[in-house]
Structures are given as structure tokens and as C-alpha cells.
Amino acid sequence: MGQNTTTTPIDLSVDLAGVHLINPVMTASGTSGFGPEYAAFLDISSLGAFVTKAVTPEERRGNPQPRTVETAAGMLNAIGLANVGLERFCREKVGYLSGLGIPIVVNVAGRNADDYANVCRRLDEIECLSILELNVSCPNVSDGLDYGTDAGRLEALVAHVRPFVRRAKLMVKLSPNVTDITATARAAVNGGAEILSLINTLQGMAINVETRKPMLANRVGGLSGPAIKPVAVCMTDKVYRAVARDAGVPIVAMGGIQNWRDAVEFMLAGATAVAVGTMLFVDPTVPIQIREGLTDYCHRHGLSAVRNIVGQVDR
Amino acid sequence: MPVMNHSNCEPSIHPRLIDATVIANTLICREHFRITFECADMTGARAGQFVHLAPARSASHPSDTIGTNWSPVPLLRRAFSIAGLVAAAPDRCHIDVIYRVVGTATRWMASLRVGDSLSVMGPLGNCFPLSTGKRHAWMVAGGVGLPPMLWLAEALRGADRDGIAFVGARSRDLLALTVDRNVPVSIDGTRASPAAREFARHEVPVVISTDDGTFGFAGRIGGALRAYFAAAGVPADDLVVYTCGPEAMMADAARFCAERGIECHVCMERAMACGTGTCQSCVVAVHEPSAVDGWRYELCCTQGPVFDAGRVIWSGVGGAVQH
Numbered sequence: 326m327g328q329n330t331t332t333t334p335i336d337l338s339v340d341l342a343g344v345h346l347i348n349p350v351m352t353a354s355g356t357s358g359f360g361p362e363y364a365a366f367l368d369i370s371s372l373g374a375f376v377t378k379a380v381t382p383e384e385r386r387g388n389p390q391p392r393t394v395e396t397a398a399g400m401l402n403a404i405g406l407a408n409v410g411l412e413r414f415c416r417e418k419v420g421y422l423s424g425l426g427i428p429i430v431v432n433v434a435g436r437n438a439d440d441y442a443n444v445c446r447r448l449d450e451i452e453c454l455s456i457l458e459l460n461v462s463c464p465n466v467s468d469g470l471d472y473g474t475d476a477g478r479l480e481a482l483v484a485h486v487r488p489f490v491r492r493a494k495l496m497v498k499l500s501p502n503v504t505d506i507t508a509t510a511r512a513a514v515n516g517g518a519e520i521l522s523l524i525n526t527l528q529g530m531a532i533n534v535e536t537r538k539p540m541l542a543n544r545v546g547g548l549s550g551p552a553i554k555p556v557a558v559c560m561t562d563k564v565y566r567a568v569a570r571d572a573g574v575p576i577v578a579m580g581g582i583q584n585w586r587d588a589v590e591f592m593l594a595g596a597t598a599v600a601v602g603t604m605l606f607v608d609p610t611v612p613i614q615i616r617e618g619l620t621d622y623c624h625r626h627g628l629s630a631v632r633n634i635v636g637q638v639d640r
Numbered sequence: 641m642p643v644m645n646h647s648n649c650e651p652s653i654h655p656r657l658i659d660a661t662v663i664a665n666t667l668i669c670r671e672h673f674r675i676t677f678e679c680a681d682m683t684g685a686r687a688g689q690f691v692h693l694a695p696a697r698s699a700s701h702p703s704d705t706i707g708t709n710w711s712p713v714p715l716l717r718r719a720f721s722i723a724g725l726v727a728a729a730p731d732r733c734h735i736d737v738i739y740r741v742v743g744t745a746t747r748w749m750a751s752l753r754v755g756d757s758l759s760v761m762g763p764l765g766n767c768f769p770l771s772t773g774k775r776h777a778w779m780v781a782g783g784v785g786l787p788p789m790l791w792l793a794e795a796l797r798g799a800d801r802d803g804i805a806f807v808g809a810r811s812r813d814l815l816a817l818t819v820d821r822n823v824p825v826s827i828d829g830t831r832a833s834p835a836a837r838e839f840a841r842h843e844v845p846v847v848i849s850t851d852d853g854t855f856g857f858a859g860r861i862g863g864a865l866r867a868y869f870a871a872a873g874v875p876a877d878d879l880v881v882y883t884c885g886p887e888a889m890m891a892d893a894a895r896f897c898a899e900r901g902i903e904c905h906v907c908m909e910r911a912m913a914c915g916t917g918t919c920q921s922c923v924v925a926v927h928e929p930s931a932v933d934g935w936r937y938e939l940c941c942t943q944g945p946v947f948d949a950g951r952v953i954w955s956g957v958g959g960a961v962q963h
Contacts, residue, residue: 358918
């Protein structure tokens with residue numbers, strides 16, 4: 326990086342339904358805790374936005390361990406939405422997040438529509454929380470996947486939550502574990518989603534052949550990491566062309582992003598912003614490297630603003 | 641009796657993410673290697689802490705302009721207890737890690753040569769509490785639980801404790817110690833001797849066991865521990881036990897201590913992705929009176945790896961830790 330000698334400033338900022346991001350690089354839910362965990366390695370305030378781990382109405386201990394296992398170019402996880410719960414989140418976590426000075430996205434999960442609505446209503450009151458992301462696609466708890474894989478139920482859920490999100494923007498995270506992701510994307514938009522995020526993890530399983538036991542205590546988990554990137558790019562492309570572009574709904578894309586090249590790929594497919602997940606575990610500075618790489622890419626391609634590449638893959 | 645408190649072992653250094661250079665990587669016994677690497681100074685680290693290792697980015701690609709790919713293997717970092725750390729001038733240090741080749745990551749590590757780079761995140765986790773007020777400090781290690789004890793032995797000497805190391809292995813050729821052939825080793829477990837050079841240089845004698853009886857005490861290290869305790873006459877209230885190794889071995893050592901009122905600290909191992917408290921993989925179930933049902937999960941990476949043995953709820957499931 327920093328090889329270029331031109332002084333033309335590159336505009337890395339993007340807009341998510343009116344929420345201004347200084348650059349398009351975010352964290353993915355569940356991979357960076359509630360903020361302070363990476364403070365030793367990463368200046369979070371230099372990101373476009375920060376996305377928290379899922380918050381549920383009640384505190385959850387999560388699944389028994391083993392909760393994660395590495396697979397080829399990826400990992401399976403079955404954490405089970407372990408989190409401190411809504412009240413402790415508001416009491417103990419918001420203070421730190423509000424000091425970051427960048428848009429904060431809170432991932433919201435629950436057992437039923439009222440759970441989602443109650444969490445959203447409470448969080449909507451907190452000024453520094455810019456976007457609420459409905460986690461309808463966590464494959465590791467039996468109570469979320471139904472919403473994410475059934476277009477009709479998803480639209481009803483989003484429509485139910487919609488009136489309780491007045492100040493913040495409403496984002497819906499789509500599951501890849503469906504036959505046609507454009508159907509659930511359309512349902513989310515019809516229900517009132519202002520931003521779409523995709524993809525959540527792909528359901529997967531690994532078995533220890535010596536012991537014949539599943540590698541995860543939960544038997545199955547969600548696959549993430551570089552292994553799923555082509556799937557995620559494909560789904561981003563589909564959702565952008567079939568739903569998001571015409572609806573004017575921006576996409577936050579994720580799935581195995583390791584570097585600026587991956588980020589550009591997702592943006593060309595139609596993503597307005599990108600989120601780094603699994604690779605944060607390997608190197609928490611990846612988002613910073615991506616930001617620098619995007620600047621370099623824009624210089625090399627004569628782009629004044631990175632947003633100009635959104636959806637610009639050749640058709 | 642002082643309160644068992646893991647807050648009295650605060651490391652004095654924040655974790656870093658740095659590249660290191662391999663300066664040695666040698667086979668020390670069957671399947672076990674000792675790798676030594678040089679990196680930015682981490683001398684504020686403490687025994688019990690770990691480093692989280694991955695291939696260096698520069699090792700796979702000369703320039704980031706083509707985009708860093710961490711894949712194919714290993715993708716995630718792997719956590720290893722620090723087995724030794726010495727300052728190397730100026731502002732540098734040498735870190736020892738001992739590993740057994742059991743999977744893709746350790747196979748990668750075994751392929752590293754002098755001068756190669758690797759990425760180091762650390763030091764991470766808490767450390768063994770030394771300010772226990774106990775005269776006698778016994779280290780009980782099984783298999784790959786040995787490495788943190790090597791560094792703890794040095795720390796205990798600095799703290800003026802009377803240390804003894806109990807080291808168990810499946811068989812003699814899996815014992816990752818340099819044994820002095822001229823020093824006798826107890827076969828009934830009742831005597832400790834300076835037979836292992838790594839401990840002897842810190843004036844710590846050892847009791848060694850092998851499951852198959854090919855060296856030292858025949859059987860599990862817990863058997864040797866009981867035999868030694870019965871013969872030694874060390875008062876339980878003036879003894880602290882530190883243990884690291886397979887889950888069943890640690891549970892046994894913890895049970896031995898609990899039955900006698902001996903203070904015990906366990907260094908746990910769990911499948912771990914981030915090492916910094918974000919991924920929530922590495923949970924250890926602990927007794928917690930204030931929690932629902934009297935227990936909760938704590939994270940091995942940030943609230944451990946060292947736990948008060950009396951708090952740990954032993955499930956018999958050690959976790960499928962990939963190395």
C-alpha cells in the first residue's frame with residue numbers, strides 16, 4: 326500500500342439508507358464481540374461501522390463446547406447466541422460503543438416476533454445505535470431459522486417489528502440456507518427492511534471418523550470463512566439484480582472476506598458495504614488493510630469514489 | 641488460608657500482533673518439537689499465558705497488492721502455552737513453544753525452518769498465581785500439558801518456592817524432557833530427583849510416570865502424585881498444586897487436591913478461534929453461586945486459561961482441540 330504518488334483524495338464513504346459510513350468496511354456480527362475485545366489490535370473508530378454480537382431479550386449461556394471447528398478454508402460454529410441479554414447490553418456495553426464515534430449496528434435475535442419487537446423498541450431509544458440488524462438466520466438455535474427460510478413468515482416478522490424502529494434503520498440479515506434467496510430478500514424489503522445484509526453462515530457438519538462423533542457438541546453449525554465466499558458473491562449478485570437495485574435498498578455483504586480484493590468483488594456484485602467476520606479471528610487488522618487496499622484500487626482504476634463500483638460487474 | 645484469587649497474576653503487557661522469526665525448531669522426542677522464535681519484546685508476559693500462532697502473511701505473498709490469502713491451511717490461529725521466554729537485546733525476546741504434531745497446524749509448524757516467519761498474537765490469557773503464600777509448589781503435567789510448567793518452574797524459583805514437577809507421558813519416547821541418565825528416577829513415585837535438565841536448572845526435582853511403565857512410575861501421574869504426597873509429609877495447607885494436561889488428568893489432580901483441602905490451579909485447553917474473547921468458542925463451565933442454576937460459562941482465552949480448580953465443572957469432555 327501507499328505505493329501511489331498521486332495526491333487525488335479518494336472518497337471511500339458510502340451511505341446505508343441515510344447512515345453515513347466513512348468507508349465501506351464493517352465488522353460482521355458475532356466476530357468482534359461488543360467492541361473492546363479488539364481494542365489492542367484495531368482502532369475500531371476507523372471502520373465504516375461496527376456490528377455487535379447478537380442481543381436477545383434474556384441473557385444466554387449458549388451451546389455446550391466444542392462450539393467451533395476448523396474445516397477446509399473455513400470454520401463451523403455453533404455458539405448458540407451466547408450474549409449478556411438486552412438489559413446488560415444497555416447497561417454495560419452501550420457506553421463503550423457510543424464513544425467510538427462511528428455508526429453502531431446491533432444484531433437482534435429472539436424466539437418470536439414479540440421478542441424481536443421488544444428488543445428493537447428498547448434499542449431504538451438509544452441515540453448512538455444507528456442500525457438494527459434482525460438476525461433471522463442464525464442456524465444454531467431452532468427459533469431463528471424458521472423466519473429466515475420462509476419468505477411469508479419473514480415478511481410478517483419484519484412488518485411486525487417495523488413500527489417499533491422509528492429512529493434507527495432496519496436491516497435484515499438473510500440466510501443462505503434457502504432455495505431462492507431473492508424470495509426472502511424481496512419478503513424482507515416488502516416487510517419494511519431498509520438495508521439487507523447477506524450472507525449468514527451455511528449450515529454444515531463435520532464428523533470425527535475415529536470416534537464417529539460430530540465435531541460440534543451441537544452436531545451441526547454454521548460454515549463461514551473463505552470457503553463460502555463464492556456462494557456469498559453469487560447471492561449478493563442475485564439479490565442486487567433481482568431486488569435491491571430497483572428497490573433502492575443497499576446491501577451489506579459478507580462471507581469469507583480476507584482482503585481488499587474480496588471486498589471489491591462483493592461491491593462489484595452489488596454490495597454498498599462489506600463486513601469482515603471469520604478473518605478477524607486470524608487478523609483483527611484485516612479491515613484496516615482492506616480500507617487501504619480500496620484506496621489503492623481506486624487510484625489504480627482512476628476512481629474518485631469507491632461507491633462508483635457498486636454493482637458494476639459486467640453483465 | 642488466603643482467598644484463591646486469579647487477579648493477583650496480572651500480566652504487565654498488552655497483547656500484540658507481530659511477526660516473529662524462527663531461530664530454532666527441533667525434534668525433542670517422538671512427535672514433539674520445540675520451536676524458538678524471536679519477536680518484539682514480550683517480557684511482561686507471565687507463566688500460564690499463551691501465544692496464538694499462524695503463518696505470516698509475508699510467507700505466502702510478497703506484497704499485499706495482490707490481496708492476502710490466508711488459506712488454505714491452517715486458517716485459524718492455534719494457541720500454545722509459552723514454555724519459556726527470555727529477553728534478547730534490544731527490545732526483542734525469544735519465546736519457546738513445545739508442540740506435538742497432531743494436525744494440519746502443527747504439521748505446518750514442523751515444516752518451519754530457521755529464518756522463516758510466523759505471525760504471533762500475544763501474550764494472551766491470564767497466568768498462574770504465584771502469591772499464594774504456600775511454601776511448596778507442585779506442578780502436575782501430563783503429555784502436552786508440560787510446556788507451561790517449564791516456564792512456571794523458573795517463576796517459582798524466582799518466587800522462592802520449593803517446587804516439584806510431576807510429569808506424566810504415555811511412554812518414554814513421548815516424554816518431552818531431557819533426561820539425565822546418571823540421575824536415578826523413582827519407580828514408586830515417592831522420591832523426586834533432578835533427572836530432567838529443563839527443571840533441574842531451576843532447582844526443581846521431578847517425579848516421572850509413564851502409562852506403559854517404560855520409565856519412572858508405572859501408571860498415571862495422579863498415582864505418582866498420591867504416592868509422593870503420602871510419603872512426603874508436606875502439610876496440605878502449605879502446598880499449592882498447578883496442573884496442565886488432558887482433561888481427565890486435571891480433573892483427577894483437582895479431585896486429589898479438593899479431598900485434602902489443597903489449593904489447586906488448572907491450566908485449561910479449549911478449541912479457540914480468536915483468543916481475545918470475541919468468538920465465544922472456548923467456554924469452561926464454572927460454579928458461580930450468583931448465576932442461574934449456580935453455574936456459568938467463562939472464556940478460556942480471557943478469563944483463563946488458568947482457573948481455580950474448585951470452580952471448574954468437570955464434564956469429561958475436553959473439547960476437540962485441533963492442533
